[in-house]
Amino acid sequence: MASDPLSITFAALADPTRRAILARLAGGDEATVNELAEPFAMSLQAVSKHLKVLETAGLIVRGANAQYRPCRLDPEPLDNAVEWIDRHRTMWRGRFDLLGDHLRRIQQQAADAAPTRTTTNTKTDLEKPT
Amino acid sequence: MASDPLSITFAALADPTRRAILARLAGGDEATVNELAEPFAMSLQAVSKHLKVLETAGLIVRGANAQYRPCRLDPEPLDNAVEWIDRHRTMWRGRFDLLGDHLRRIQQQAADAAPTRTTTNTKTDLEKPT
Numbered sequence: 001m002a003s004d005p006l007s008i009t010f011a012a013l014a015d016p017t018r019r020a021i022l023a024r025l026a027g028g029d030e031a032t033v034n035e036l037a038e039p040f041a042m043s044l045q046a047v048s049k050h051l052k053v054l055e056t057a058g059l060i061v062r063g064a065n066a067q068y069r070p071c072r073l074d075p076e077p078l079d080n081a082v083e084w085i086d087r088h089r090t091m092w093r094g095r096f097d098l099l100g101d102h103l104r105r106i107q108q109q110a111a112d113a114a115p116t117r118t119t120t121n122t123k124t125d126l127e128k129p130t
Numbered sequence: 131m132a133s134d135p136l137s138i139t140f141a142a143l144a145d146p147t148r149r150a151i152l153a154r155l156a157g158g159d160e161a162t163v164n165e166l167a168e169p170f171a172m173s174l175q176a177v178s179k180h181l182k183v184l185e186t187a188g189l190i191v192r193g194a195n196a197q198y199r200p201c202r203l204d205p206e207p208l209d210n211a212v213e214w215i216d217r218h219r220t221m222w223r224g225r226f227d228l229l230g231d232h233l234r235r236i237q238q239q240a241a242d243a244a245p246t247r248t249t250t251n252t253k254t255d256l257e258k259p260t
Contacts, residue, residue: 001144002144002145002146004146006146006149007144007145007146007149008144010140010141010143010144011140011141011144013137013140013211013214013215014131014132014137014138014139014140014141014144015132015137016132016134016136016137019136019137019214022218023218025222026218026219026221026222026225027221027222027225028222028225028226028229073218073222075218075219075222075223078215078218078219079219081143081215082212082215082216082219084143084149085143085208085211085212085215086212088152088153088156088205088208089156089205089208089209089212091156091157092155092156092157092158092203092205093205095156095157095158096158099158
């Protein structure tokens with residue numbers, strides 16, 4: 001598994017339980033492991049393992065209280081993740097906007113270059129006996 | 131490994147080689163496995179494996195040409211990934227903006243409630259012999 005910060009962030013997000021934990025903490029309140037485990041049909045140990053992944057990714061910070069260690073969200077790594085995705089989809093869409101503009105210009109030039117034929121066709125159609 | 135679409139997208143992004151491949155394809159051009167493998171010190175087989183992960187995630191589409199199967203980017207899964215992240219960091223930041231407003235209001239109320247003492251103190255300071 002890759003160990004650069006961005007890969008660690010994306011890997012941490014690649015699990016529905018971890019995203020559900022982050023979604024809950026996004027509400028702003030701190031929560032203990034027991035509180036976070038409540039909605040899930042899994043052992044405290046399994047939830048603790050997910051919290052460890054989120055903590056390593058810097059997506060949650062845990063309090064010093066040795067017994068409860070309440071968790072809160074730290075959204076900073078999310079900024080870099082969004083920045084990466086946004087930069088590349090903008091680059092891609094920008095390229096295709098340019099291609100679209102170019103195609104429209106070519107079509108316009110073709111239409112401008114052949115006005116007579118279009119007019120003739122229309123006239124012929126209109127002059128046809130019905 | 132989780133198999134829901136969002137988890138598959140994030141897992142596909144959790145690798146620097148795969149992100150470099152997407153970044154290259156974000157320029158808009160199609161590229162063959164050989165072309166994509168060029169910048170990396172890895173076997174064609176290793177690059178093909180990464181392409182398979184990206185294809186399964188719907189992040190690239192491969193052409194029908196049996197020999198070359200050129201790859202191009204499909205940014206659609208990125209939209210859902212950004213949407214998920216954005217929704218939760220906005221929720222978190224919104225919550226803390228509210229908290230900040232609340233704290234400022236409390237500080238303002240405290241300042242408004244104790245104008246006399248402040249004035250008296252200032253006067254006393256001013257009246258002190260220097």
